[in-house]
Amino acid sequence: MFNSDKFNRIRNSTHHFVGSSRKTRIISASALFLAVCAFGAAAVAPMAPDASDIPVRSIVHELDLPEIADQIASLEQSPQMYVVEEKIRSGDTLGTVLIRLGIDDDAAESFMKSDPVARNVLQLKSGKRIQAKIREDGQLQWLSMLTDERNDTTKNLVVTRDGENFKANEAPIELERRVEMHTGEIQSSLFAATDAAQIPDNVARQIVDMFATDIDFASDLQRGDRFDVVYETFWQNGEFVRGGRILAGEFQNGKKNYKSIWFDDMEPRLGGGYYTFEGKSLKKAFLKSPIKFSRISSVFSMRKHPISGQWKQHTGVDFAASTGTPIHASADGVVEMVATQNGYGNIVVLKHWSNITTAYAHMSRFAAGLHKGERVSQGDVIGYVGSTGWATGPHLHYEFRVAAKARDPMSVDIPSVQTLNSADLKRFHAVAGDMTHRFVLLHQEENALKLALK
Numbered sequence: 340m341f342n343s344d345k346f347n348r349i350r351n352s353t354h355h356f357v358g359s360s361r362k363t364r365i366i367s368a369s370a371l372f373l374a375v376c377a378f379g380a381a382a383v384a385p386m387a388p389d390a391s392d393i394p395v396r397s398i399v400h401e402l403d404l405p406e407i408a409d410q411i412a413s414l415e416q417s418p419q420m421y422v423v424e425e426k427i428r429s430g431d432t433l434g435t436v437l438i439r440l441g442i443d444d445d446a447a448e449s450f451m452k453s454d455p456v457a458r459n460v461l462q463l464k465s466g467k468r469i470q471a472k473i474r475e476d477g478q479l480q481w482l483s484m485l486t487d488e489r490n491d492t493t494k495n496l497v498v499t500r501d502g503e504n505f506k507a508n509e510a511p512i513e514l515e516r517r518v519e520m521h522t523g524e525i526q527s528s529l530f531a532a533t534d535a536a537q538i539p540d541n542v543a544r545q546i547v548d549m550f551a552t553d554i555d556f557a558s559d560l561q562r563g564d565r566f567d568v569v570y571e572t573f574w575q576n577g578e579f580v581r582g583g584r585i586l587a588g589e590f591q592n593g594k595k596n597y598k599s600i601w602f603d604d605m606e607p608r609l610g611g612g613y614y615t616f617e618g619k620s621l622k623k624a625f626l627k628s629p630i631k632f633s634r635i636s637s638v639f640s641m642r643k644h645p646i647s648g649q650w651k652q653h654t655g656v657d658f659a660a661s662t663g664t665p666i667h668a669s670a671d672g673v674v675e676m677v678a679t680q681n682g683y684g685n686i687v688v689l690k691h692w693s694n695i696t697t698a699y700a701h702m703s704r705f706a707a708g709l710h711k712g713e714r715v716s717q718g719d720v721i722g723y724v725g726s727t728g729w730a731t732g733p734h735l736h737y738e739f740r741v742a743a744k745a746r747d748p749m750s751v752d753i754p755s756v757q758t759l760n761s762a763d764l765k766r767f768h769a770v771a772g773d774m775t776h777r778f779v780l781l782h783q784e785e786n787a788l789k790l791a792l793k
């Protein structure tokens with residue numbers, strides 16, 4: 340009637356065991372059987388010498404046989420269901436997780452490995468929770484877990500049994516946002532310090548991005564350097580799901596102190612960025628070259644066109660590089676065009692702030708999935724060097740346009756900082772004031788703690 344091994348395995352391996360206790364039901368079922376047997380014994384063997392010794396006799400009268408039979412039948416017809424929960428451990432595979440959950444269901448497992456939506460269950464990040472409802476024989480009824488997308492939206496993935504088949508559904512969920520502050524001190528490395536301060540990995544990586552223009556984290560760090568960070572965290576039902584964006588940070592590197600604050604500027608709606616506490620953008624100037632290692636093969640000038648032979652303005656700069664060399668966005672921006680145009684071949688145009696656009700032509704191919712309207716960050720790979728369109732050999736033709744007019748990227752006076760308009764600046768000062776206040780409070784707490792420990 341039941342598989343006690345399986346039961347014990349489920350019982351021993353789950354952190355939570357929700358629903359009626361299996362053990363209790365087994366005991367009550369056994370009691371019913373005992374009662375039925377006793378009744379039967381009493382009915383067919385009233386003359387047994389020891390019949391009067393059977394203590395259950397007195398309750399036999401109170402039992403209604405058909406009702407008991409019904410109860411037993413219904414126990415057999417509706418198997419017990421359990422809701423179980425597990426946490427993903429490092430080194431887990433789907434198979435090991437299913438075993439810990441007590442799921443013994445090959446059809447469910449192969450569905451999860453093959454269905455395009457259900458496959459997201461394979462994002463086995465350790466610490467992540469996974470819940471399932473299972474039948475006592477291990478058959479899956481439903482399974483649920485949170486999945487993370489590249490752009491930091493969290494979705495709830497649910498795989499449900501539908502008769503003999505399964506279906507999978509994934510929908511974004513609202514997480515509770517909190518703001519946390521942590522402080523760390525460098526002993527050996529930045530990541531050792533962030534681990535010690537229990538700062539999530541994705542937040543630790545942002546510390547590097549935030550101060551990379553000022554601090555070389557490979558060589559500049561000194562023992563005793565300190566940092567404070569204010570960052571978002573996202574929670575569901577009181578459980579940590581993921582870290583979010585750093586809202587502000589300060590870094591004491593030797594004698595130098597750097598501070599930075601995140602601000603979502605309204606203009607020109609190209610997304611937020613990090614600023615100094617005085618409101619100066621830390622966005623770097625445009626990259627001088629969208630290719631890491633290359634040489635300029637043709638400058639911005641009047642020239643005889645290599646194919647048509649006509650003299651005309653060369654409206655960009657050519658960088659010679661072999662086919663397939665990655666091409667990087669020269670600054671943060673939004674993809675304005677991904678297309679194939681006669682002379683340009685495969686071309687990507689990015690729109691940046693201050694009416695600046697950059698164009699990258701003759702690509703052999705675009706970065707996978709790159710599409711119009713997508714936000715890119717400085718340094719992101721947007722495509723690969725090629726010789727599509729009118730090109731005599733593989734190279735990148737790079738154009739820099741201000742208000743749609745081509746300019747020489749090597750000499751134009753590029754606005755290296757994004758300036759905030761007056762409305763934004765007012766809002767910025769409010770945000771910066773709030774963060775400054777938080778840091779003051781954090782330092783007071785640290786000092787109080789140090790005094791208490793002395």
Ligand SMILES: [Zn+2]
Nearest residue numbers: 655656657736
């Ligand atoms: Zn060119």
